[in-house]
Amino acid sequence: MKPLARFLALAGFAVALASCQMFTPPEVQESGFQPSDKPITVDNVGANNKLAELAKAQHPRILATYGGEYSDPKLERMVAKVVGSLTVVSANPTQTYRITILNSPNVNAFALPGGYLYITRGLLALANDSAELAAVIAHEMGHVTANHGLQRQQLEAEEGLATKVVSDVLGDSPTAKAALIRGKLRLAQFSRNQELEADAIGIKSIGEAGYDPFAAGRFLQSMSAYTDFRSISGATDASLD
Incomplete structure (x- = not known):
């Protein structure tokens, strides 16, 4: 199998990376200028700035939930190197990230609008090498570069308005309840699609x-074994509401 085919084949295997999943073949880039399929507008910039401010406001809460910030200069340099190498090849190489290692044994990683990137020391301990770490981080960075936070906020606002209209017009009728259920299903499907897109972006990145794409599969195996152990031991992970 050619390297590119092997690389894309992993997307079908590495679904569910760090509570998320993975994507589609990368687009063929032609020379010359092309219009963006995700143009930046004034409205988008303003909305992203607001989301970044909200993410900044959540930072203290995240630290409190996950035991504060874990300080280890060697780990910090390693994570920064991985993030830097992934940023260079990303769709937005000018994006800056604020990296925080959380002092928690739980295995988790997530990103917020504005480039807030969080990784627990538990995840760092579970990853066997920088390639496995890159697989996790690339997925989370994919959510940032794809503007998933903004997209979800817009969809939730639309669904909220639709819910109010349905409630005002139809009240508590079976038709109204069915409409509300359809709205929730649309949000769930949207979330799954976002995860798949972030998976695709991560695998491509x-x-x-230059990282081994099959590292994602190795990490998933470690994650599966860890999850089995946690279920047997009865331990629970901290989570945000």
């Missing part, structure tokens, strides 16, 4: 950055 780690390959272009």
Whole structure:
């Protein structure tokens, strides 16, 4: 199998990376200028700035939930190197990230609008090498570069308005309840689609950055074993509401 085919084949295997999943073949880039399929508008910039402010406001709460910030200069340099190599090959190489290692044994990583990137020391301990770490981080960075926070906020606002209209017009009728259920299903499907897109972006990024794409599969195996152990031991992970 050719390297590119092997690289894309992993997308079908590495679904569910760090509570998320993975994507589609990368687009063929032609020379010359092309219009963006995700143009930046004034409205989008303003909305992203507001989301970044909200993310900034959540930072203290996240630290409190996950035991504060874990300080280890060696780990910090390693994570920063991985993030830097992935940023260079990303769709937005000018994006800056604020990296925080959380002092929690739980295995988790997530990103918020504005480039707030969080990784627990538990995840760092579970990852066997920088390639496995890159697989996790690339997925979370994919959510940022794809503007998933903004997209979800817009969809939730639309569904909220639709819910109010349905409630005002139809009240508590079976038709109204069915409409509300359809709205929730649309949000759930939207979330799954976002995860798949972030998976695709992540797989593409780690390959272009020179990491082994099959590291994602190795990490998933470790994650599965860890999850089995947690279920047997009865331990629970901290989570945000």
